[in-house]
Amino acid sequence: MGKMIYKTSAKAEGGREGKVKSEDGVLDLQVAVPESMGGSGGAFTNPEQLFAAGYAACFDSALNYVAKAADKEIESKTTATVGLNAQSATDLDLEVTLDIEISGVDKDDAQKLLEKAHATCPYSKALDGNVDVTVNLK
Known part of the structure; x- marks a missing residue:
């Protein structure tokens, strides 16, 4: 293992019908089950939205890092879409686009940067072999 350069924690209370809060209080949100899953929905977040936001930010950062290392100046936008799939009532998994x-x-360089970013991003590496991740150049 390498040298740890950052560490944080967040606490969840009440699961999908509760709240999440980071140790420093910057993130302090109520969570609720989406209507599509039988919940109340409303103006609350959920674990999949939080995961999508984190992955999008991490991937976009990795992309800009590898572009800079390749001496390329780019502008990028990354959208992560997270799906929660039910294999059965007790067997759930994620998919990400x-x-x-x-x-x-150009498009060829952009594709090469994407592939390098996917190999570099800590979220992508953590999901490799565990979650279906599709990466699309738009």
Whole structure:
């Protein structure tokens, strides 16, 4: 294991019908089950939205990192779509689609940067072999 450069924690109370709060209080949100899953929905977040936001930010950062290392100036936008799939009532899994827009390089260079970012991003590496992840250059 390498040298840890950052560490944080968050606490959940009440599961999908409760709240989440980071140790520093910056993240302090109520969570609720979405209507599509039989919940009340409303103006509350859920674990899949939080995961999508984290993955999108991490991947976009990895993309910009590998572009800079390759001496390429780009602008990018990464959208992560997280799906929760029920194999049965007790067997759930995730799937992720990353849609990435890149300007400043041609399509071939953009594709190479995407592949390098996917191999570099800590979220992508953590999910490798565990979650179906589709990466699309838009």
